[in-house]
Amino acid sequence: MKREEVPQDKSNLESAHFRELCYAVDENGEYVTEHSTGWNPKTIALDNAIQEINERVATARQRVLSGERSPLEYYMELHKMDVGILASYIGLWQWRVKRHFKPSVFKRLSAKILQKYADIFEVTVEELKNIEGKGNCA
Template sequence: MKKEEIPQDESNLSKSNVKELCYATDENGNYTTGLSTGWEPKTIALENSINAINERIEEAKQNIKSGKASPIVYFMELHRMDWITLADYVGMWKWRVKRHAKPSVFKKLNQKILQKYADAFQISVAELTNYKGA
């Protein structure tokens, strides 16, 4: 795209006076950089993904309240992690982390394992174990 064609659409960036660096060509065909306040398709895609994440967070809260999931699921969603990422952070197999998402198994976890999860979520063990989906 040419430098003068860099999108300047309304976006979350333009609301905060932040601009995104883009590559474009100048009048001589050489690559250069320019600033963009936003691009409508990118804004729509970002809003959709944020809405999907927020829905998963709310679903996790409801599952904790109803006793279907442990707080691990909520904090995993809140920190935008998936099972593989969380397993890497805590240094365990994915199947084991998924098993800890069951409330009955979560209640039996020892302090060392709880601390690994708390460290991964950057919270205290008390915050992790006392979260009830509020």
Template sequence: MKRQELPQDSSALNNITRELHYVKDEDGKYRTGLSTGWEIKSSALDNAWEEVNDHIKEAERLVKSGDKSPIYVLMFINRMDLSILSSYTGYWKLCIKQHFKPSVFAKLSDKKLKKYADAFNMGVEELKNYKA
């Protein structure tokens, strides 16, 4: 890539940092150049977020309708899946699936809820009263 081809598009990193790239100058020598972003990769990031947001929306619907417990939507809000949530809480995936049921969730002790609250960076009370 030549120095003058280095894209300077807007991105989520604007006002935080620019990215360093290795680009060729006029005499073909590699130098470093800074870029504010590239539209192609920003749209790839947007695409990944679209998926996250779709999951959240669907999960919110299921929590509101009483089919799932708040843990279910909070997992998606925190960009987790079953295996990541399992490694943060120490619960088996099957066990977490049980806790997705509102009836089981309602009976969980504070000690158990704390593991989820810690994983989601929130308090136990906040988790108990969470409304999707």
């Protein structure tokens, strides 16, 4: 794309003074860098992804509050992780982490395991156990 064709559409990131670095071709046919404030298709895709993440966090929160799941599912979604990533961070098999999503199993976790989870999610053990005061997003 030519230098003057680099998209300068409005985006949510523009308010954060974010500018993306793009490559373009100048009038001499040389590759140069050019800043872009946004591109509508990319902005729409980003907004959709953020909306989906927020919905997943809200769903996980409801499942925890209704007693279907342990708070680990909420924090995992909040921190944009999946079971594989969480398992690798805590150093346990995925099947064990999945078991910890059961409220009955979560209540019996040792202080050591709870502290590991709390450290991963950068919360206290008490915050890990009780999400009642937490909103949908951080």
